[in-house]
Amino acid sequence: MADAIIDKDYYKDYVCSFFSDNIGKPMDKIHDTNNWCGAGKMIAIDAAGTFYPCIRFAQYSLRDKKAIIIGDINKGINQNLLRPFLSLDRCTQSSQKCIDCEVASGCSWHQAENYDAAQTNTIYQRSTAICKMHKARVRANNYYWNKLYRKLKTKRTE
Ligand code: SF4
Numbered sequence: 001m002a003d004a005i006i007d008k009d010y011y012k013d014y015v016c017s018f019f020s021d022n023i024g025k026p027m028d029k030i031h032d033t034n035n036w037c038g039a040g041k042m043i044a045i046d047a048a049g050t051f052y053p054c055i056r057f058a059q060y061s062l063r064d065k066k067a068i069i070i071g072d073i074n075k076g077i078n079q080n081l082l083r084p085f086l087s088l089d090r091c092t093q094s095s096q097k098c099i100d101c102e103v104a105s106g107c108s109w110h111q112a113e114n115y116d117a118a119q120t121n122t123i124y125q126r127s128t129a130i131c132k133m134h135k136a137r138v139r140a141n142n143y144y145w146n147k148l149y150r151k152l153k154t155k156r157t158e
Pocket of ligand 1: 097098099101102103104107128130131132134135
């Protein structure tokens with residue numbers, strides 16, 4: 001795909017979201033206290049009026065775990081049930097391998113997928129099923145940007 005986009009000059013008129021020059025770098029420490037997703041700071045409501053931290057925590061979205069319900073349209077949000085979500089950030093849920101990872105930028109996680117894939121009922125165990133795919137994407141990006149910069153540099157010096 002990188003070859004086609006660059007060789008046929010598609011990059012001039014189109015953007016392919018697979019390729020971003022922001023991904024594949026170590027994470028800046030200023031992001032250590034950020035979370036990737038908004039679960040716990042937003043609300044999702046099903047047709048019965050039940051509230052969830054995200055629709056992915058509803059029973060029909062989960063593979064193995066029980067739904068996490070935080071209230072309903074009659075009783076409102078139970079703030080106490082949101083407590084576990086308050087201290088979620090990159091470091092509280094990642095393994096040391098991910099915290100120190102040299103290509104971590106752009107490697108995302110999803111709170112309910114973490115919960116669904118975890119060995120216990122925790123939301124604090126980051127799923128790394130994406131790991132090989134992210135690293136492959138980073139390598140493809142290195143190829144793409146190198147090739148594009150070389151082409152543009154060659155054109156400027158022609
Ligand atoms: S899942 Fe893999 S690529 Fe992503 S931050 Fe962790 S070690 Fe790095």
